Amino acid sequence: MPATQALAEVAQLTAELQACRDLLARQTRSLQVAEQKVASTELEFNRDFGSFLDKTSDFVYFKNREGRMRFCSQSMATLFGYADWREMVGRLDRELFPPESSEVYADEEAYVFAQGQPLLNKVNSYRGANAQQGYVQTSRWPLFNAQGEVESIFGIGRDVTDNRQTQAHIQLAASVFTHAREGIMICDAQGSIVDVNASFSRITGYRREEVIGANPRILNSGRQDAAFYAAMWQTIVKAGHWSGEIWNRHKSGAVYAEILTISTVFDAEQQVKNYVALFTDITPMKEHQSQLEHMAHYDMLTGLPNRLLFADRLGQAMRQSDRSKHSLSVIYLDLDGFKAVNDTYGHETGDALLVTLAQRMRLALREGDSLARFGGDEFVAVLVGLEHAHDCVPVLERLLLAAAEPVKLSFNDEPVSLHVSASIGATIYPKDGADADLLMRHADQAMYLAKQAGKNRYHLFDVAHDTAVKHQREWLDQMRRALKEGEFVLYYQPKVDMHSGLVLGAEALIRWQHPQRGLLLPAEFLPGIENHELSVEVGEWVIATAVAQIGAWQAQHLLLSVSVNIGALQLQQHHFVDRLMAILERHPDVPHRHLELEILESSALKDIAVVAQVLHACHAREVRIALDDFGTGYSSLTYLKHLPAETLKIDQSFVRDMVSDPEDLAIVNGVIGLARAFGRQVIAEGVETAQQSALLLSLGCHQMQGFGIARPMPAAHFIPWMRQWQASPFVHAS
Ligand SMILES: Nc1nc2c(ncn2[C@@H]2O[C@H](COP(=O)(O)OP(=O)(O)OP(=O)(O)O)[C@@H](O)[C@H]2O)c(=O)[nH]1
Numbered sequence: 001m002p003a004t005q006a007l008a009e010v011a012q013l014t015a016e017l018q019a020c021r022d023l024l025a026r027q028t029r030s031l032q033v034a035e036q037k038v039a040s041t042e043l044e045f046n047r048d049f050g051s052f053l054d055k056t057s058d059f060v061y062f063k064n065r066e067g068r069m070r071f072c073s074q075s076m077a078t079l080f081g082y083a084d085w086r087e088m089v090g091r092l093d094r095e096l097f098p099p100e101s102s103e104v105y106a107d108e109e110a111y112v113f114a115q116g117q118p119l120l121n122k123v124n125s126y127r128g129a130n131a132q133q134g135y136v137q138t139s140r141w142p143l144f145n146a147q148g149e150v151e152s153i154f155g156i157g158r159d160v161t162d163n164r165q166t167q168a169h170i171q172l173a174a175s176v177f178t179h180a181r182e183g184i185m186i187c188d189a190q191g192s193i194v195d196v197n198a199s200f201s202r203i204t205g206y207r208r209e210e211v212i213g214a215n216p217r218i219l220n221s222g223r224q225d226a227a228f229y230a231a232m233w234q235t236i237v238k239a240g241h242w243s244g245e246i247w248n249r250h251k252s253g254a255v256y257a258e259i260l261t262i263s264t265v266f267d268a269e270q271q272v273k274n275y276v277a278l279f280t281d282i283t284p285m286k287e288h289q290s291q292l293e294h295m296a297h298y299d300m301l302t303g304l305p306n307r308l309l310f311a312d313r314l315g316q317a318m319r320q321s322d323r324s325k326h327s328l329s330v331i332y333l334d335l336d337g338f339k340a341v342n343d344t345y346g347h348e349t350g351d352a353l354l355v356t357l358a359q360r361m362r363l364a365l366r367e368g369d370s371l372a373r374f375g376g377d378e379f380v381a382v383l384v385g386l387e388h389a390h391d392c393v394p395v396l397e398r399l400l401l402a403a404a405e406p407v408k409l410s411f412n413d414e415p416v417s418l419h420v421s422a423s424i425g426a427t428i429y430p431k432d433g434a435d436a437d438l439l440m441r442h443a444d445q446a447m448y449l450a451k452q453a454g455k456n457r458y459h460l461f462d463v464a465h466d467t468a469v470k471h472q473r474e475w476l477d478q479m480r481r482a483l484k485e486g487e488f489v490l491y492y493q494p495k496v497d498m499h500s501g502l503v504l505g506a507e508a509l510i511r512w513q514h515p516q517r518g519l520l521l522p523a524e525f526l527p528g529i530e531n532h533e534l535s536v537e538v539g540e541w542v543i544a545t546a547v548a549q550i551g552a553w554q555a556q557h558l559l560l561s562v563s564v565n566i567g568a569l570q571l572q573q574h575h576f577v578d579r580l581m582a583i584l585e586r587h588p589d590v591p592h593r594h595l596e597l598e599i600l601e602s603s604a605l606k607d608i609a610v611v612a613q614v615l616h617a618c619h620a621r622e623v624r625i626a627l628d629d630f631g632t633g634y635s636s637l638t639y640l641k642h643l644p645a646e647t648l649k650i651d652q653s654f655v656r657d658m659v660s661d662p663e664d665l666a667i668v669n670g671v672i673g674l675a676r677a678f679g680r681q682v683i684a685e686g687v688e689t690a691q692q693s694a695l696l697l698s699l700g701c702h703q704m705q706g707f708g709i710a711r712p713m714p715a716a717h718f719i720p721w722m723r724q725w726q727a728s729p730f731v732h733a734s
Pocket residue numbers: 301334335336337338339340342346347348349350351354375376377451
């Protein structure tokens with residue numbers, strides 16, 4: 001080989017060697033660069049991974065085959081109370097977490113190791129180092145070695161406590177929506193239905209699919225007018241909600257009542273998002289309410305209106321009568337002999353009778369009239385539109401017939417024919433200008449009179465009579481008050497012996513010092529209480545006052561006897577003598593004989609046996625008796641013989657006319673003769689003239705009393721009068 005060729009080859013080899021060297025150098029450099037890159041990448045990775053573990057809020061961890069912690073995020077370490085996650089490295093779950101958690105984690109991780117499969121999105125509860133509870137959602141993956149074996153495990157978990165709570169709330173809301181007994185309807189801002197719950201379907205009859213997208217007006221019953229809905233929407237717009245009662249229509253067409261609340265739901269921009277309607281079917285409540293109302297207004301047995309409803313109807317009828325100028329009649333009806341039906345056939349039969357009669361009586365009325373039951377066997381009715389008061393009479397007669405007609409019922413499976421009748425009282429408005437209550441009471445009073453008059457009849461309330469009775473009642477009240485207030489006074493009219501001029505005593509006569517009407521004489525007020533127990537009280541007051549006066553005069557050395565008038569009713573009182581004695585006992589200084597009881601001859605004759613007994617008892621206690629108005633009562637001589645009266649008082653009617661009327665003179669003469677024959681004293685009352693006095697003296701009657709001698713006077717005037725009389729007796733008073 002030529003040298004040049006060899007040289008050329010060497011040169012080429014050298015060049016190639018150099019090129020190789022360069023390449024090697026370059027490759028070494030790039031390898032170095034690559035190595036440096038790897039080292040710096042690893043460094044970066046370590047730094048970034050460490051930083052990631054420090055920063056991430058997720059729970060990231062790696063565990064080796066034994067389940068020991070290799071790495072984990074700081075967030076996880078913090079949750080379980082480790083200041084640095086590196087403290088956890090190399091430790092098992094059971095050394096790191098509460099037992100209830102570690103067991104679950106171990107189970108789940110065992111699965112990943114065994115299956116070599118990831119386990120995704122498992123949610124477990126946890127209890128942190130500060131005892132805080134929560135939920136974590138974890139996914140775990142297996143990591144394999146070169147031999148394809150699971151070498152370690154990698155997990156990422158996230159705290160889902162907040163999500164869980166939100167979800168729980170959503171579930172709760174959904175469950176409320178589903179299970180609420182109230183119907184719920186959700187509409188969009190345009191008013192179309194977007195959802196309804198099951199109760200909506202139950203109440204309205206519409207399935208969910210039928211109403212989604214529809215307008216709620218499909219439920220309108222037509223019972224509320226457009227104005228109602230307009231007002232409702234106005235409130236919803238203004239206040240954001242509305243609630244009230246409303247009638248809606250069921251799919252079947254039936255109308256039902258509901259309590260409805262509509263609320264507006266706004267979005268974050270305060271725009272209307274939804275309307276939510278919540279409603280309860282209150283139809284059963286309404287039905288119950290109307291049942292209660294029925295019970296409150298109607299009689300259960302007969303179905304007739306009861307007292308409450310009748311009062312209402314009567315009020316209306318009265319107002320109508322005022323407008324129409326027609327009369328109306330209030331009728332009170334009580335069955336006669338009803339108790340006997342109950343007693344004989346039992347309550348049930350009595351009830352059946354009441355029901356039948358109620359129907360019949362209702363038929364006996366005219367249209368517009370009302371019949372009600374007040375309970376028991378009492379019914380009331382109002383008859384309206386009467387032109388004349390007597391227009392009610394045919395109806396009353398029809399009612400009587402309706403009640404009196406026999407009622408055929410069965411009792412113990414046997415047919416029975418029951419027979420009762422009715423007593424009816426009626427009053428006519430406005431002739432009887434009372435209010436509703438009083439009209440009923442007047443009709444009741446009239447019914448009572450119909451009963452008293454023999455039953456099976458009607459009685460019309462007598463307004464005039466009632467007014468008189470009312471006046472008498474008022475009068476009695478006034479007199480009672482007068483007695484209490486001490487408005488009664490006694491005046492004393494002297495009784496004198498016209499022969500000797502001696503003043504024998506006085507008759508006590510009652511006066512009423514009326515606060516408005518002045519001094520009233522007994523004739524003006526006593527008749528109003530005649531036969532009333534108040535007359536007994538007044539009579540006792542008279543006795544007590546007179547006895548006190550005798551005592552007062554006696555204290556002034558004036559021994560006068562005082563007579564008091566005793567009414568028939570007082571005399572018949574069981575305890576008359578006891579009470580008289582009680583009064584006298586209060587004045588032990590007053591001798592009983594200074595008190596004289598003037599008994600009207602007529603009242604002495606009323607119940608002669610009793611009166612005689614009383615008078616004897618008084619006589620036995622030295623109280624003296626005079627028979628007043630003697631000659632007017634046709635007493636038989638036998639009676640006179642048996643009555644222990646010391647004195648006969650000739651009635652002033654005979655005295656007044658005896659001068660001119662021979663018959664009166666004969667009577668006066670007769671009484672004087674009788675007195676003499678029976679050994680009684682005699683006194684003439686009503687002596688007004690000297691002529692009468694002279695005539696009486698000539699007939700042998702010395703004791704006299706009358707205006708001719710002195711008028712009745714207050715007690716305080718008596719002594720001055722006596723002084724004057726004794727100075728010049730027989731000078732007649734005016
Ligand atoms: N069957 C029945 N009886 C009742 C009812 N309410 C009250 N009674 C009875 O009805 C009777 C009414 O009494 P009265 O009016 O005194 O009986 P009467 O026999 O008609 O007497 P007079 O009215 O004086 O004729 C009493 O026995 C009550 O117990 C009821 O709802 N059903």
